Amino acid sequence: xxxxxxxxxxxxxxxxxxNSLPLIAQQNSGNIDEIVVFGRNTxxxxxxxxxxxxxxxxxxxxxxxxxxxADLLESMPGLVAVQHSGSGKAxxxxxxxxxxxxxxxxxxxIDGMPWNLRSHGHGQGYLDINGLIPETVERIDxxxxxxxxxxxxxxxxxxxxxxxxxxxxxxFVSSEIGQxxxxxxxxxxxxxxxxxxxxxxxxxxxxxxGPWQRPEGLRHVSLWSKYLQNTRFGQAMVSLSxxxxxxxxxxxxxxxxxxxxxxxxxxxxxxxxxxxxxTRWILTSQLTGADWQATLYGQTYDxxxxxxxxxxxxxxxxxxxxxxGGSADKTLFDDSTLRLVAGLNFRYDDGSRIGVDxxxxxxxVAPIIANAIxxxxxxxxxxxxxxxxxxxxxxxxxxxxYYNFKVAALNDQSADGSSSQSLASPKxxxxxxxxxxxxxxxxxxRGFHSxxxxxxxxxxxxxxxxPNMSPGTGKEIGARLTLGDFKFTSSYWWLKQDSExxxxxxxxxxxxxxxxxxxxxxxxxxxxxxxxxxIDAVYTHSxxxxxxxxxxxxxxxxxxxxxxxxxxxxxxxxxxxMRVRYLGPYALTPDNEYRSKSLxxxxxxxxxxxxxFTTYAEILNLLDTDRKEIVYYYPAYVAGFDPAGMSADDIxxxxxxxxxxxxxxxxxxxxxxxYRF
Numbered sequence: 001x002x003x004x005x006x007x008x009x010x011x012x013x014x015x016x017x018x019n020s021l022p023l024i025a026q027q028n029s030g031n032i033d034e035i036v037v038f039g040r041n042t043x044x045x046x047x048x049x050x051x052x053x054x055x056x057x058x059x060x061x062x063x064x065x066x067x068x069x070a071d072l073l074e075s076m077p078g079l080v081a082v083q084h085s086g087s088g089k090a091x092x093x094x095x096x097x098x099x100x101x102x103x104x105x106x107x108x109x110i111d112g113m114p115w116n117l118r119s120h121g122h123g124q125g126y127l128d129i130n131g132l133i134p135e136t137v138e139r140i141d142x143x144x145x146x147x148x149x150x151x152x153x154x155x156x157x158x159x160x161x162x163x164x165x166x167x168x169x170x171x172f173v174s175s176e177i178g179q180x181x182x183x184x185x186x187x188x189x190x191x192x193x194x195x196x197x198x199x200x201x202x203x204x205x206x207x208x209x210g211p212w213q214r215p216e217g218l219r220h221v222s223l224w225s226k227y228l229q230n231t232r233f234g235q236a237m238v239s240l241s242x243x244x245x246x247x248x249x250x251x252x253x254x255x256x257x258x259x260x261x262x263x264x265x266x267x268x269x270x271x272x273x274x275x276x277x278x279t280r281w282i283l284t285s286q287l288t289g290a291d292w293q294a295t296l297y298g299q300t301y302d303x304x305x306x307x308x309x310x311x312x313x314x315x316x317x318x319x320x321x322x323x324x325g326g327s328a329d330k331t332l333f334d335d336s337t338l339r340l341v342a343g344l345n346f347r348y349d350d351g352s353r354i355g356v357d358x359x360x361x362x363x364x365v366a367p368i369i370a371n372a373i374x375x376x377x378x379x380x381x382x383x384x385x386x387x388x389x390x391x392x393x394x395x396x397x398x399x400x401x402y403y404n405f406k407v408a409a410l411n412d413q414s415a416d417g418s419s420s421q422s423l424a425s426p427k428x429x430x431x432x433x434x435x436x437x438x439x440x441x442x443x444x445x446r447g448f449h450s451x452x453x454x455x456x457x458x459x460x461x462x463x464x465x466x467p468n469m470s471p472g473t474g475k476e477i478g479a480r481l482t483l484g485d486f487k488f489t490s491s492y493w494w495l496k497q498d499s500e501x502x503x504x505x506x507x508x509x510x511x512x513x514x515x516x517x518x519x520x521x522x523x524x525x526x527x528x529x530x531x532x533x534x535i536d537a538v539y540t541h542s543x544x545x546x547x548x549x550x551x552x553x554x555x556x557x558x559x560x561x562x563x564x565x566x567x568x569x570x571x572x573x574x575x576x577x578m579r580v581r582y583l584g585p586y587a588l589t590p591d592n593e594y595r596s597k598s599l600x601x602x603x604x605x606x607x608x609x610x611x612x613f614t615t616y617a618e619i620l621n622l623l624d625t626d627r628k629e630i631v632y633y634y635p636a637y638v639a640g641f642d643p644a645g646m647s648a649d650d651i652x653x654x655x656x657x658x659x660x661x662x663x664x665x666x667x668x669x670x671x672x673x674x675y676r677f
Contacts (some may be wrong), residue, residue: 025332038534038568040526043482045439049385049395049429050147050493051478052522056580057139059534059568063575064607065667067620069132073108073160076142077524078540080562080583083309084662086249087208087218088276090128090372092630094495094583095158097518097542097558101105103127104448107154107498108128110162111239112295113284113329114347116154116409119352119373119405120303120304124204133204135172135186136164144522145474145493146447149381149397149427150329150343156447156472157495164239166228167200170676178618178670181209211666212250214269221246233573234289242281249274250309252632252660257641266626266663270638271314273361276305292330299323307361309660310648312637316359321351337387349373353410354454361608372409373453377403381428391433391610395443398426403468417456421468423448437482441491444475451499472497473557485528487554494519500546500555515547532571539558552590557632559586575607575616588633588659597629599664614674615669621667629663636660 021102024501039057048054056075064071070081070091082089093100100106103116104125110132110230120126141152141161148280152157173187180649224241226496250269257263263270284297300322308314329343355370381399402422409416417492429446434440459466500513520542527535561584567576580602588594602623607616633660635651642651651658 004588011329013033015245017294032284038526040534040536041485041487043487045437045480045482046433046524047573048439048480049393049431049441049475050143050145050443050492051441051480051489052144052476053142054489054524055139055141059535059570059575061134061137061140063605063607065565065577065578065579065603065620067603067617067618069130069134072134072137072162073129073138074258074564074581076144076158076160077538077564078108078522078562079158080581081086082583084249084630085305086216086247086276087210088130088216088247088278089247089249089305090122090126090130093127094557094559094562095520096540097520097544097555097560098157098560100157101125103154105152105157106159106186107162107674109164110282111164111237112286112293113297113299114154114325115284116351117301117321118450119155119320119354119375120349121317121356122305123270124452125449126281128244128278129279130220131241131392132188133202133224135188135204135392135420136202136224138163139164145424145443145476145495146445146472147395147427147429147443147474147476148445148542148625149383149399149425150341152399152401152425152448153377153450153469154377155475156449161675164226166202166226167198168202169610172674172676174672174674175585176670176672179668180211180665181215182205182668183207183671184672197228199225199227201225203415207515210250211261211267212269213267214248214250214272218245220245222629230301234287234292237284237286237472239286246275246277248272249276249305249307250662251309251395252630252662254311254636254638254657255659255661256639258656260637260641262641266628267663270311271308273314274308275362276303276307278303279539291334292296292328294326294328296326297324306359306511309472310634310636310646312639313362314359316362316364318353319351319371320355321349323347323349327663334338334648335567339385339387340382342381343383344378344648346378346422348376352377354410354412355610364667367411367413369414369454370453371414371416372408372410373401374406375450375453377401377450393431395429395431396427398424400424401448402467403450405456407457415460417453417460418459419456419460419468421454423469423471425471439480441478442476443478443481446471446473446475448472461657464600466499469496470499487526489522489524491522492519493522499656512548514549517547518555518558532569534566534568536564536566536568538562539637546590549590552592554587554590554592555588556588556590560584573609575605575609577605580605588631594659596661597627599625599627599629601625612676615672616674617669619667619669621665624667625664625665627664629664632660633658634660 079169080094081620090102117126131601137494144158167190171189177183184206206220218608226239229236279302282299303319317571325347327345351373356368383397386394404420407419425446429443432440448469474495476493481488496517523539538570544555545553563582565580583599604619635648637648
């Protein structure tokens with residue numbers, strides 16, 4: 001049979017490996033050997049559509065040290081997740097020379113439901129995965145670039161597809177304790193309702209104060225459940241998850257104030273009145289047949305955060321909405337020469353109140369902007385894979401998207417109106433199986449991200465209106481090599497974007513800038529020299545430039561170099577994992593006069609399994625790196641430090657150091673105990 005027959009089985013093969021073989025498939029069971037599954041060791045030669053596609057699961061995730069939930073997303077080679085405003089808030093993401101803010105061009109789908117929030121109160125594409133429970137993650141498939149037709153909005157740079165477990169191998173309860181007020185308890189169970197149905201529940205509670213002068217006071221509760229039922233139409237799945245968190249954020253602060261009596265060290269809190277709160281419920285249903293799948297989802301969401309990015313003008317940001325959406329795909333044709341897949345998706349967001357107020361110590365001062373936003377979209381795609389020869393695949397696709405914005409003003413400072421736009425995005429790629437163990441790729445595609453509806457409506461009638469959708473073009477060449485248990489991929493990519501979104505400190509949001517272009521190199525490797533040992537490594541380098549920006553051609557916060565090294569071992573009753581992450585320097589201003597410094601962190605995790613118990617420990621930031629997790633450059637005014645009578649508008653960044661940063665968390669120890677039954 002031709003190798004392309006494996007294409008349709010790729011996801012099924014990976015899922016079967018991870019789901020049917022737990023970390024140690026057999027322990028002390030007669031003469032049966034241990035089986036350790038590393039998702040990165042899956043041979044994708046002959047199945048992947050690009051060099052930058054891949055999958056992570058099994059021991060890659062199960063024994064990974066986790067400082068935050070978003071560390072799971074760093075399993076995508078080259079992606080770095082950091083935090084600038086407390087662990088209850090969405091992370092900042094860096095990938096392929098982009099500061100993706102909170103998810104503008106990076107999307108994540110969990111069991112087919114997109115978690116990005118468009119026209120969000122804090123930033124376009126806001127991606128908060130803090131509600132995800134790590135114990136529920138089975139595997140993560142990832143892609144980079146706009147080369148596939150099944151995804152549209154927020155997927156131009158990258159996408160992660162998180163598949164949750166169908167059931168727990170064993171029921172469990174666990175408890176953790178750590179420095180800086182870290183506490184966590186979790187538990188879960190699976191119950192078979194019949195030979196054809198089951199239901200699973202997992203929940204966790206955590207709290208954290210962090211090293212900050214004002215304790216963060218994080219209180220976090222997550223719940224997850226999944227019901228499975230085999231029917232004559234296929235497998236039916238219904239999942240319900242909920243998340244609630246409150247926290248007191250300590251944001252990036254002026255570095256010039258550090259060491260003063262007002263701010264004795266990098267962990268000081270200059271605005272002790274800032275708080276945040278998130279409540280989110282998601283209901284997802286899915287029906288999967290032999291050659292088709294349909295998904296329907298809905299969510300309610302309520303988010304509020306008080307912040308003070310310039311320290312002289314506190315703001316309250318808020319977002320309350322409900323969402324309804326769905327998708328469906330079907331394989332229309334599949335034989336020895338051609339595979340044809342068609343699909344569609346829709347989404348409707350109804351935001352009853354989204355905006356920003358001016359506050360002082362959380363007391364209302366004046367409205368800034370408040371809108372009710374109704375945003376609907378409809379997308380359809382067609383993707384074909386032509387097996388031109390036994391060794392050559394041609395992948396072509398096209399998708400069409402339609403967006404409609406309706407914005408109502410809730411105060412006199414806000415704009416209202418409506419706008420609609422459609423966009424076509426063609427794709428094409430080649431995969432040549434040059435040798436049995438070497439495959440070469442070339443890919444090209446158009447993609448887009450939608451823009452904030454308020455910015456679109458507010459720009460109507462201006463000389464340079466903002467479109468509903470901002471398109472971009474990506475291309476890539478790459479190679480994949482498999483030598484037994486050694487896997488290696490390389491790719492060089494280019495991406496041009498019509499509109500750049502850049503963080504603006506004055507209102508703690510992002511605004512569109514001019515066009516940009518990027519290119520870069522990615523190298524990834526995985527080696528399993530022993531059945532119980534896995535080693536993975538990543539190196540990325542990128543260059544990001546504005547096409548025409550009078551202030552300079554460097555794109556702010558475009559990370560130029562990143563790298564990771566991971567070693568995971570599971571032997572007998574022991575699990576050990578080490579991860580080193582390097583985040584290179586980047587420009588803070590378009591003229592490249594001010595730059596950040598690099599950040600290197602080392603995390604360790606060790607576990608001992610005995611009978612029904614597992615005891616484990618994690619050391620986070622073992623080297624106690626005192627560098628910064630994220631750095632900006634913009635004016636801020638600190639009362640009691642800067643001269644009286646001034647404001648942030650009076651700070652001259654040409655004569656005063658305007659570097660703003662948030663320190664990396666110091667070395668910390670966490671220990672835990674888990675019981676399986």
